[in-house]
Amino acid sequence: MIENPTPPGDEPRLAAVYGPDRPGLPRGRSSLPASVVREEQRRRLRGAVIAAVAEAGYAHTTVAMVVQRARVSRKAFYDHFAGVEDCFLSAMAEAQEAIVAEVMAPPRDAGRPSSSRELLRAALGAYLGLCAREPEYARCILVELPAVGPRALRGRLKGYGLVADVLRGWREHAARKHPEWPPAPEHAFTAAVGAVAELILVHVSAGRADELPALRDPLTEILLRIMDAPLPA
Known part of the structure; x- marks a missing residue:
């Protein structure tokens, strides 16, 4: 029992x-x-x-x-x-929601980040850390999911859209303190998600998911440039 x-x-x-x-x-x-x-x-x-x-x-x-x-x-x-596809897509959808929730959550080991840069850095670090702990999930969403079919592709795009929404919200919040910034083009947020995904894919495919947390700072700089958010270091 x-x-x-x-x-x-x-x-x-x-x-x-x-x-x-x-x-x-x-x-x-x-x-x-x-x-x-x-x-x-x-x-x-x-x-x-x-x-x-x-x-x-x-x-x-x-x-x-x-x-x-x-x-x-x-x-x-x-x-x-109904079958493996139904089970797999259900699992991936739930995992994506859990990951977005974790990325959005305040850091556990410190107070809330004091600047927009640190907020982005903390969220990115949370995501990279989770992928390092969950290399199977990272492999499924980046390597296996696209091969499942149209329904899976829609699910992946939905997941990417959730992350793009997080980045868009971050940029809008940061821009309130920087009225000199021009508006960011909509495709910038999709491109930012793609940049993160491709770098994670390279490491996961090579069996080096444990190295992902070390990408936090360089990826932060990449995202700031893609989203045209010139924050000081």
Whole structure:
């Protein structure tokens, strides 16, 4: 019997593999409410599909691989998802929302950044740090997601749009203190997202995701130039 599917202090990664030390969910009658069991199943399946796709590639990922990693039944998989594509796209959409929320959150180890430059630097550092901790997610969104199909491409563009919105909001806020700045063209924010994505892709493809946090300062300078935000160092 599992009284707490996710133990305190054991927060799951976006890519999750449940080995023999983590028991499966209870079968048949249990003390857990059905809603709790269903949510835990979905969480496990979303984490497992990211891990499976990152390791095997989307084209070679099967339902069997996902349920084995998630330690749930095949029936439970189809109770939630129509197939691997549905599961994968659901996982990526949720991950993108979680990442935007983390990037927007105030830094945990210090007070709120005192300047617009430091605010951008902190948000960029949070994103690079998350990708370093979650290389499977980074590989899925940058390498595997575009190959899934039109629905996946729309999902990726939506995710990029969310990040572009964050950058646009940052630039508008910073520009209030600098009325001499000209308006930034709309394509600047899309280009800024692309610059970050390509540099992350280079490192993830080479198996060097752990080096991503070191890009924070050079990427900050690149983004400032792309968005035409000449802030002093």
